[in-house]
Structures are given as structure tokens and as C-alpha cells.
């Protein structure tokens with residue numbers, strides 16, 4: 001399967017919503033994605049096999065700071081390196097935009113995601129008690145710093 005990573009477009013929104021609904025208890029809506037695609041402070045990348053969307057990663061940035069909004073891969077496409085490639089796309093975006101760091105929050109029990117971020121150079125920089133609802137859980141803050 002030849003997978004490419006490219007910027008998201010409005011035509012991707014229905015699949016992105018379906019992916020969010022498959023992965024999260026409080027999924028992004030069509031309106032949120034439309035807003036993010038129209039606002040330059042957001043960057044959204046999708047992984048595609050040419051026909052179907054397999055995953056996506058979103059980032060918001062202000063000045064030299066980047067914050068991951070979400071990373072998700074459809075269950076049938078996991079463990080094939082797609083999330084690694086999506087994070088590499090965020091690294092490229094960070095370099096092109098002169099970001100100093102990218103940070104994110106992740107449920108502390110989300111072992112696949114915590115491992116993914118650790119493998120890709122993100123380190124724990126904080127913890128927020130009861131940050132998540134449905135179910136209630138602490139968030140780990142993980143951050144990757146880019147040297148000048």
C-alpha cells in the first residue's frame with residue numbers, strides 16, 4: 001500500500017469526522033474542521049492510500065509555538081508507521097515555520113499515543129489532573145523542542 005502524506009482539503013472532512021468519531025469520546029465536528037481548514041493558524045495533514053483517508057494529524061501554531069490538536073489513524077491501518085509519518089510531517093512544518101517547540105496533551109493511559117510521541121522525541125513536561133472527561137483522567141503534557 002503506497003501511503004502519501006498531504007495537506008488536508010475540504011473534500012476530506014466527512015472522512016476526518018468519521019475517523020474522529022471512531023477514535024474519541026468528544027469528536028471534532030464538520031464545522032470545527034471547516035474552521036481549521038480556513039484559518040492559517042491551523043495545519044492539517046492526512047495520510048492517504050490514494051483512495052481513502054487512513055489517518056490525520058492537526059496542529060495549531062502561534063508565534064514560534066506549536067500545539068497538536070489531534071493525531072488519529074483508522075484501526076485497520078494502525079501499526080504500519082502512518083502516525084510516525086504524520087509526526088514527521090509536523091516536524092517539517094515546524095522547521096518551515098521556525099517553531100521552537102510542539103506540545104500536546106494526551107490521556108496518561110493512552111499507551112499507544114504516549115509511546116508514539118516518546119519515540120518521536122516528545123518528552124513529558126507536565127501533568128494536568130482530571131483534564132479529560134468521559135472518562136475523567138489526567139493529561140500528560142509532552143513537548144518536543146527544536147533547536148535553532
Ligand SMILES: CC(C)(COP(=O)(O)OP(=O)(O)OC[C@H]1O[C@@H](n2cnc3c(N)ncnc32)[C@H](O)[C@@H]1OP(=O)(O)O)[C@@H](O)C(=O)NCCC(=O)NCCS
Pocket residue numbers: 023055070071072073074077078079080081082083084085105106107110111112113115116117119
Ligand atoms: C496512537 C495512534 C495514532 C498510533 O498510530 P499508528 O499509525 O498505529 O502508529 P505507528 O504505526 O506509526 O507507530 C509508531 C509508534 O507508536 C507506538 N505505538 C503505536 N501503536 C502502539 C500500540 N498499540 N502499543 C504500543 N505502542 C504503540 C510505537 O512506539 C510505534 O513505534 P514502533 O512501531 O517502532 O514500535 C493510533 O493508535 C490511534 O489512532 N489511536 C486512537 C487515537 C489516539 O489515541 N490518538 C492520540 C491522541 S493524543
